[in-house]
Amino acid sequence: MSLEPTLQMFKDLTEAPGAPGHEQNVRNIMRKWILPFSHEVYQDNIGSLVAKKVGNQNGPKVMVAGHLDEIGFMITHITDDGFLRFQTLGGWWEQVMLAQRVSVLTSKGEIEGVIGSKPPHILSAEARKKAVDKKEMFIDIGATSREEAETFGVRPGDTVVPICPFTVMKNPKMLMAKAWDNRIGCAIAIEVLKRLKDEGHPNEVYGVGTVQEEVGLRGAQTSAHVVQPDIAFAVDVGIAGDTPGVKPDEALAKMGKGPQLLIYDASMIGHKDLRDFVVNVAEENDIPFQYDYVPGGGTDAGKMHLTGNGVPSLAIGIATRYIHSHAAILHRDDFENAVNLLVEVIKKLDEQTVKQIIG
Structure with missing residues (x-):
């Protein structure tokens, strides 16, 4: 439409x-x-x-x-296992970041990923009460190694932005994006x-x-x-x-x-x-x-x-x-x-x- x-x-x-x-x-x-x-x-x-x-x-x-x-992120390096470490660009609060979908802008186009998180089942009661530090977070793009991530086009310096389609809500005066x-x-x-x-x-x-x-x-x-x-x-x-x-x-x-x-x-x-x-x-x-x-x-x-x-x-x-x-x-x-x-x-x-x- x-x-x-x-x-x-x-x-x-x-x-x-x-x-x-x-x-x-x-x-x-x-x-x-x-x-x-x-x-x-x-x-x-x-x-x-x-x-x-x-x-x-x-x-x-x-x-x-x-x-x-x-606000977004910048890739700083790729781990041997193909996960992406990042630097925040702008002010991010840790509690709104985990398990959120993101788009990585690479030399070969956009790649979708997710900011990884541990399931609560393996966290201690004390750990569940604390926010995960940004420095410990990573982005999962489905790569199995650094080499594979590089073949996807990922390089240090690539930027990352959230995924959220523009949405006219049920009340059409309210707009989400x-x-x-x-x-x-x-x-x-x-x-x-x-x-x-x-x-x-x-x-x-x-x-x-x-x-x-x-x-x-x-x-x-x-x-x-x-x-x-x-x-x-x-x-x-x-x-x-x-x-x-x-x-x-x-x-x-x-x-x-x-x-x-x-x-x-x-x-x-x-x-x-x-x-x-x-x-x-x-x-x-x-x-x-x-x-x-x-x-x-x-x-x-x-x-x-x-x-x-x-x-x-x-x-x-x-x-x-x-x-x-x-x-x-x-x-x-x-x-x-x-x-x-x-x-x-x-x-x-x-x-x-x-x-x-x-x-």
């Missing part, structure tokens, strides 16, 4: 493999979707995608960035340029897909250096606080209640005057939003706001369940409202307004 265009875009983006440093597959897909709405599309030298749409070529530069990469972190940000950047295609706006808009966010916000630094924005928005996933066991003060946002405006994270304090401007636009247009903070994480805005002489920046999040695991869930309304908000904000960001925000 064919999907409507937005869902097809979600499927294309989320199912593509793109561990940090190996984002080319996702970049090609984002390029395909954003190109029809851009005046120019190019890359920085480490692979971040930049799509430029001109409203007023003498106006301010507004950057809207999602990151292309997803791997890599929502942060293909939803890439989708929002695409959709913002699409909505602006036949709209006037007093600025230049740059829809950006950055690389290597999960390992240090690296592509945000290089792409912002290329763009030299006057205003920047990082669009990423946020933590959903609406599942059992999450305390209200641990995560404020709920799915379906609008995009999150991050007042603080470990990489940046959200620019107050820019945030106030965005809030005013949201309230004028009856667009729902939520405040949130993430003391233990950061977004691409953490690097973007330090570009040049400094860039007023704001991180906008989409409340998402089960991030940094094999399967995550988000709400389509939050995507739509994030796009609506950014479009209305961009239409008002003229030169005078930007000067007032900078102060």
Whole structure:
């Protein structure tokens, strides 16, 4: 059954493999979707995608960035018995890793495997209570020796990503996939340029897909250096606080209640005057939003706001369940409202307004 265009875009983006440093597959897909709405599309030298749409070529530069990469793994070596040892790429919690299916991207194509685990029958009562250390884990691809694994095309440096098909759930507003972190940000950047295609706006808009966010916000630094924005928005996933066991003060946002405006994270304090401007636009247009903070994480805005002489920046999040695991869930309304908000904000960001925000 064919999907409507937005869902097809979600499927294309989320199912593509793109561990940090190996984002080319996702970049090609984002390029395909954003190109029809851009005046120019190019890359920085480490692979971040930049799509430029001109409203007023003498106006301010507004950057809207999602990151292309997803958390994954990198093969470090092959054992004599054909098992694959690996290094994590991005933040993984051991309890969501064991016995999960993965795809190994080799020189000869993708190979499916599983992160091996011992059955509980042979574990001591004490061992069952403890999480297995990542350093002790391995990937089983069905090879019986190092030589056989090598004939499959496996080499050290190959990357590995989770397997989880894009799924529209029984409630069609609920969408499950791997890599929502942060293909939803890439989708929002695409959709913002699409909505602006036949709209006037007093600025230049740059829809950006950055690389290597999960390992240090690296592509945000290089792409912002290329763009030299006057205003920047990082669009990423946020933590959903609406599942059992999450305390209200641990995560404020709920799915379906609008995009999150991050007042603080470990990489940046959200620019107050820019945030106030965005809030005013949201309230004028009856667009729902939520405040949130993430003391233990950061977004691409953490690097973007330090570009040049400094860039007023704001991180906008989409409340998402089960991030940094094999399967995550988000709400389509939050995507739509994030796009609506950014479009209305961009239409008002003229030169005078930007000067007032900078102060």
